[in-house]
Amino acid sequence: MWNRIEDRVTRGERLNHDEGVYLLTEAPLIELGALANEIRARRTDPRIVTYVIDTNPNYTNWCTVDCHFCAFYRNPKKPAADGYTHDVEGVMRMMENARGLGATTVLLQGGLNPEIPWKFYTDIVREARRRYPEITPHFFSAPEIHQMAEVSGLSLRGVLEALHEAGQRTLPGGGAEILATRVRKRISIKKGGPEAWLDVHRHAHAVGMRSTATMMYGHVETPDEIVEHFDHIRALQDETGGFTAFVPWSYKRGNTPMESKVPFVAGASQYFRVLAASRLYLDNFQHIQASWFSEGKKTGQMSLHFGADDFGGTLFEENVHLATGHVNKTTVAEVETLIRESGFTPAQRTTLYEILRVGEGPEALANLSAEVPLFIESLRELPAEYPARLEGEEPGDTLVMPR
Numbered sequence: 001m002w003n004r005i006e007d008r009v010t011r012g013e014r015l016n017h018d019e020g021v022y023l024l025t026e027a028p029l030i031e032l033g034a035l036a037n038e039i040r041a042r043r044t045d046p047r048i049v050t051y052v053i054d055t056n057p058n059y060t061n062w063c064t065v066d067c068h069f070c071a072f073y074r075n076p077k078k079p080a081a082d083g084y085t086h087d088v089e090g091v092m093r094m095m096e097n098a099r100g101l102g103a104t105t106v107l108l109q110g111g112l113n114p115e116i117p118w119k120f121y122t123d124i125v126r127e128a129r130r131r132y133p134e135i136t137p138h139f140f141s142a143p144e145i146h147q148m149a150e151v152s153g154l155s156l157r158g159v160l161e162a163l164h165e166a167g168q169r170t171l172p173g174g175g176a177e178i179l180a181t182r183v184r185k186r187i188s189i190k191k192g193g194p195e196a197w198l199d200v201h202r203h204a205h206a207v208g209m210r211s212t213a214t215m216m217y218g219h220v221e222t223p224d225e226i227v228e229h230f231d232h233i234r235a236l237q238d239e240t241g242g243f244t245a246f247v248p249w250s251y252k253r254g255n256t257p258m259e260s261k262v263p264f265v266a267g268a269s270q271y272f273r274v275l276a277a278s279r280l281y282l283d284n285f286q287h288i289q290a291s292w293f294s295e296g297k298k299t300g301q302m303s304l305h306f307g308a309d310d311f312g313g314t315l316f317e318e319n320v321h322l323a324t325g326h327v328n329k330t331t332v333a334e335v336e337t338l339i340r341e342s343g344f345t346p347a348q349r350t351t352l353y354e355i356l357r358v359g360e361g362p363e364a365l366a367n368l369s370a371e372v373p374l375f376i377e378s379l380r381e382l383p384a385e386y387p388a389r390l391e392g393e394e395p396g397d398t399l400v401m402p403r
Helices: 002-010 017-025 028-045 088-100 117-130 142-151 156-168 181-187 194-206 223-240 266-281 297-303 332-341 364-365
Strands: 050-052 105-108 136-139 210-217 242-250 311-312 345-349 355-358
Touching: 002 017, 002 028, 017 050, 017 088, 017 181, 017 266, 028 266, 028 364, 050 332, 050 355, 105 156, 105 181, 105 297, 105 332, 117 136, 117 142, 142 194, 142 223, 156 194, 194 223, 194 364, 223 242, 223 266, 266 297, 297 332, 311 332, 332 345
Parallel strands: 050 311, 050 345, 105 136, 210 242
Antiparallel strands: 345 355
């Protein structure tokens, strides 16, 4: 089947569902990556890898939907000392901090908190646009849009029209997880089926917004359900053309309710396969985003040779993955160095993938500045079976090699 797929992709033909499953399960990984990279070079400048300077704060962690994969939320029915909800001025302080860091995008999301009034959402968009016109308010996931509709009494279209009128032009793709009914019933039943997410993005595109399509894999889904997810977003992109990029990442299980039910961690090989398969299968998406943040810096670098053309954001603040024990930090200088080390030229972009600045190419590695930190890989949470103390390590001591 591989030779047939290679021929079809090279001729620009669309792959079918069974071929998509084959890419995720049996296709030779190195050849898959090479083909994905060839197609990536047809759709974007093969010399350039883009990134965005952004931050990802949250306005509340109170949430009523009880997603089994989430360690971030606090249930309003269970008092928690660390539960919070920011007011408009609290959000503006986040925007001010983002400006101080040089961010051009703020990806703001929060839990589904029924105590927040509808006016809050349009106010923070309007105030962000008024006070910080140089920063794109990339606010609110699809589940949050449903929450706004419930609080306001408006339709989904009405909510999105009001946000657009307030100044919002882009919508993040969070809340998709896996767009398959069985999976959503198991891990996020209160968010509804695939259409709940798809309808929001369909309406968002209709009112003039662009959005991203995301996917969180590596839990209870099957390869067939990943391709079902691809089918849904490919069909909507055919219909509206409103997606800017596809952004996959792996489930982080630490501290989550379903941690014990997922006895494995999706690693780099699976990530490369998902990225490469998405590049070939999602033939109407221009951009595929790799992630130094969720998968690790070295994996992020290799991803740029498996069909990805974008390195994601700097994510100066991030709390959802942090709650699982997953920590990864970077700087603009390091992001550009990681891209150069992979053989590409870094380019800073906007939320809409407009190029703001093209940096020096790989030749700049000969003159690394003091701004580039030592390569530190703050990767994923420790597996459950990881021992509390290593052999040869005494309590309170630093790690020593066993003799």
